[in-house]
Amino acid sequence: MKKMIDFEKNKVYYMGAKIKMTGRENMLEIDRFEKIMQELNKKGRLSYRELDDIMEVSSSTVRRDIEKMYSKGLLLKIKGGICQQKKLSFDVEVKDRFRENVEAKKEIAERISKTLKDKDFIFLDAGTTAFYLIEKLRGKNITVVTNGTMHIEELLKYKIKTIILGGEIKESTKAVIGLEAILSLEKYRFDKCFLGVNGINLENGFTTPEINEAMIKKKVLELSEEKYILADKEKFDKMSNVKFAELEECKIVTTKQAIKENNRYKKYFY
Numbered sequence: 157m158k159k160m161i162d163f164e165k166n167k168v169y170y171m172g173a174k175i176k177m178t179g180r181e182n183m184l185e186i187d188r189f190e191k192i193m194q195e196l197n198k199k200g201r202l203s204y205r206e207l208d209d210i211m212e213v214s215s216s217t218v219r220r221d222i223e224k225m226y227s228k229g230l231l232l233k234i235k236g237g238i239c240q241q242k243k244l245s246f247d248v249e250v251k252d253r254f255r256e257n258v259e260a261k262k263e264i265a266e267r268i269s270k271t272l273k274d275k276d277f278i279f280l281d282a283g284t285t286a287f288y289l290i291e292k293l294r295g296k297n298i299t300v301v302t303n304g305t306m307h308i309e310e311l312l313k314y315k316i317k318t319i320i321l322g323g324e325i326k327e328s329t330k331a332v333i334g335l336e337a338i339l340s341l342e343k344y345r346f347d348k349c350f351l352g353v354n355g356i357n358l359e360n361g362f363t364t365p366e367i368n369e370a371m372i373k374k375k376v377l378e379l380s381e382e383k384y385i386l387a388d389k390e391k392f393d394k395m396s397n398v399k400f401a402e403l404e405e406c407k408i409v410t411t412k413q414a415i416k417e418n419n420r421y422k423k424y425f426y
Contacts, residue, residue: 188213188221189230192238196231201239227420228358232393258288260388260411265289268350268384268409268426272296276347279376280307282331282369283352285386290314301344303332303372326368333368341375349380351406353387355394358420361403363396370398377401384426389414392421 188211195202195210202210207218222238225231231238264285269292272278276296280286282304290307293300294314301319302311311318323337351373355363362385364370377383383406392414407426410418415425 185221185224188217189225192221192225193230196238196240201234201237203237206237257388257390260414261285261288261386263411264386264388264409265292268386269293271348271382271384271426272298273347274298277301277344279344279346279349279351279380280304281349281351281373281376282306282329283386285352285388286350289350289386290316301341301346303337304330305332306330324368326366329369331369331372333366333372337372338375341372341379344379346376346380348382348384349376350384350386351376353385353391355396356385356387356391356403356408356421357393357395358403360395361399362401362406363394363399365396365398367398370400373400377405383407384409386410387414389417392418 191211192202192207195206204215204218207222208215211218211221222231222233226233226238231240261284265288268289272293274297276298278298278300280289280300280302282302284306286302286304287307287310290300290310291314293311293316296316299317299319300307300311301321302308303321303323305320305325308318308320321332321337321340323332323340324334325331326333353362354365357363362373364373377400383401385401385406385408387408387410389411403421403424406424408421408424409426415422
């Protein structure tokens with residue numbers, strides 16, 4: 157585990173996180189951070205009791221260290237302890253994602269529906285949270301472009317004008333992907349886009365497991381005036397394989413509970 161110290165500027169950079177250094181005490185703090193990360197890398201998770209046994213400092217100091225490391229995105233807090241940042245390297249099957257966090261997704265759909273205006277031309281990507289937004293389009297003069305084949309029946313049910321991208325259909329997510337889909341996007345300019353995400357991370361931005369879906373998201377963002385990421389609380393402090401946007405590029409729409417639990421992301425929330 158490496159740390160970089162810039163003595164001239166009186167700063168410490170640890171795993172990409174900048175930490176102010178004021179003397180011997182803070183150097184010891186950095187060493188504690190390193191020891192905690194080494195133990196996490198070995199075990200994946202640690203209880204506070206284990207931390208108290210491992211660290212040669214008081215319980216209150218350990219708790220303060222954990223809070224600082226958590227605020228910098230170095231680890232996750234769980235009930236009774238801490239765990240590593242989770243890396244998501246695969247897509248969950250769409251049928252399974254429909255069963256996850258349904259009430260949270262409905263809350264997000266309700267919150268973001270207030271941004272919609274008559275005659276909006278929007279993009280809905282192939283996410284299950286975006287699916288719950290479709291009902292909110294009922295009765296509105298809105299045109300939807302989508303790469304989500306699972307959205308089609310719901311869009312037609314509410315008589316919403318719909319354009320489906322052409323291209324290859326990815327089996328696990330039922331998303332239309334590939335070069336043909338990207339080329340077909342070129343002709344459009346969207347008032348708003350609503351995208352799903354697999355991981356949101358302070359250091360690594362918005363990420364997703366698969367390059368082809370990442371390319372679709374990236375292109376849509378380039379073509380959109382207003383850009384929204386729809387994310388339940390499970391997406392925060394996660395990282396996947398492919399980055400498609402910086403946090404500054406979009407507004408995150410999530411639940412009230414997730415906002416309370418993720419205050420360090422507050423400037424990015426809708």
